[in-house]
Amino acid sequence: MKNITTFIITLLFIACGNQENKSESVKETETNSNIITISKQQFESEKMAFGELTEHQFYNTVKTTGIIDVPPENKASVSTFMGGYVTKIPLLIGDKVKKGQLVASLQNPEFIEIQQNYLEISAQLSYLKNEFERQKTLYNEQITSEKNYLKAESTYKSNLATFNGLRKKLQMMNLNPANIEKGEISSTINLYAPIDGFVTKVDVSNGSYISSANEVLEIINTDHIHLELNVFEKDILKIKKDQKIQFRIPEASTETFEAEVYLVGTFVNTDRTIKVHGHINHDENTNFITGMFIEAAIIYGENKEISLPKSAILNNENNAFVFVLKNENKDAYIFEKIKITTQLEDENFIQIENHQSLKDKKILIEGLSMF
Template identity: 35%
Template sequence: MSKNIIIIILAIVFLSSCRNKKTESETEATSTVGNITTLTDAQIKNAGIVTGKIEQKEVSSTLKLNGAIDVPPQSLVSISVPMGGYLKYTKLLEGMYVTKRQVLCVVEDQQYIQLQEDYLLAKAKIGYAKAEFERQRELNRSKASSDKVYQQAQSEYNSLSVMVQSYGEKLKFAGINPNNVSTKNISKSINIYSPISGYVSKVNVNIGKYVNPSDILFEIVNPSDIHLALTVFEKDINKLAIGQSVLAYTNTNPDKKYHCKIILIGKDFTENRSTEMHCHFTNFDKSLLPGMYMNAEIELKSQQSNVLPSDAIVNYENKNYVFIAKKNKQFEMKEVTVGIIENEFTEIISEDLNEATIVIKGSYSLLMKMKNVEE
């Protein structure tokens, strides 16, 4: 009986010893210090950990940008009335196409009548003044009149010449041809003509409204020079070139693509290290208006890049990490900067990992073991 008791006691002691050894082994296997964790051979096998090196692969990418429709100063015309007046007539609507020298509107005011009257009166007086000046000049040569009378006639003629010239230029400025003004042809209204061919982008007036010289009645856009201004950051400048194709689209209709070509890349950078890039539309769409926000995509050329299988990268607290295999079954968790993801490979921007041995399978299991131990 005593022999059986001894055997039972020995068995209990043996089992307790094994349990303690197992606990110690597990504790040692899952030890983590900082960003380095240590595993046993069994844990490495169970986690399916496989290591490898960074590879070189050709990676193509799409650069996404945003910006707005822009028009150079020479292609956006603001229409105003030089001397003001009441809007008598217009049929313009936004989106309409107008040709150069087409009548945009008719404006009338009393001041146009007064200006033509002043011009005709000055012209009438200058005829007499010229004849008197020439008569006094001949009399002065023969000493039949004094120098004073001659000079007065000359001054009167010169003053009226200036007035006629001045009134004539004012008529031209108001849009009235002086050659068409006569005692039988005085108009209270003027026509406003389009200086360019293009689309009406804005209509700011209505019939009967009084407009001042500073008021903008209409805006006309020359479609041949409308372009897309995109914001480009300094890090992407070397990926772009003049003549490169661009696909643009609006937020409201992203499926409709507008084909463009890069025509200009800015050289000056703002405080946030960005510049403007200008693109021409291959075909103009009148629905595209100045100031309209747009997105754009540019297919970049394939280039050799450092890549890892996407399974090698783990995301933790909004940061990307890989595990680097060290000696003695240790694995270091290291933050990396990633780029393009293509065909289950991810571009690695970090340049200090070229010689490192990196976990390419089992990274997530490593992360779980490390963070569970820390908790």
């Protein structure tokens, strides 16, 4: 019994000692909560990496949005001067066309009537001209009256005006008056591409009737695409010609492209924005499409600041921290978590205001996802 009692007392003393050691260990962990130990094996497996403070170029920018567009002369709407039924529409959206290429054919009995009227007046005009000149000669010789002379002049000039009007109308319908004068009458007219480019819209089909108010198709030449940006009134005084623009197309790519400010608008729109026109410095292989929505930053100033990659920053409850190497041994790295204040930032870097305490220190810049 004596031995059993002694054994139990010994166990109680050991348990109390372990509890005291555990309490001291917790206290020490809480006291040193900013000290973190990472094994070298874990450092490698998590693909962690060291870095240092660096001087990085930050840009002062005006953030804006807009679209990719083309100048008005690079956009053409193909329509007809006279209505008709579509008999041929050989193009699809996306087809490339050359200036003067056939894009549609229309048919209408009215086309025949116009050509008939032109031929009739053309036949009469020669006679009326001769009659006018004859009456003029007789009047000058005082053989005929002024009334006959003026009547012949009026009839000739009236028909001449009608003749010239019909001739111009035929030319606008892409019909050759010389061929019509030979008796070649057609019930069909052709529409041709006014510019080089790509078909972006087709609004008709075979057999449909279109009037002069309807658009047959649209052609856009993308050789001179540009940016049309909307800059708010409060920022417009910062914008000048030749400033650099960085832009991206969020719906299509994460890549950033470059452009330059070419024109700054002089009119404030109802939404208090001003149009800014930018020329794109793009690779010939980049296939921008008109109408694409873009996000852009116009650079109006720049300055170098002490910074770190964003991957080196741990954000926690509106506070920012970095991990600085405090010590190392054979098996582990010992880091100290230090609070920092930040200022400027861009896509990859962030300015460190209290950088003096981090000078010449090794800083953990990769692998913070585990914290």
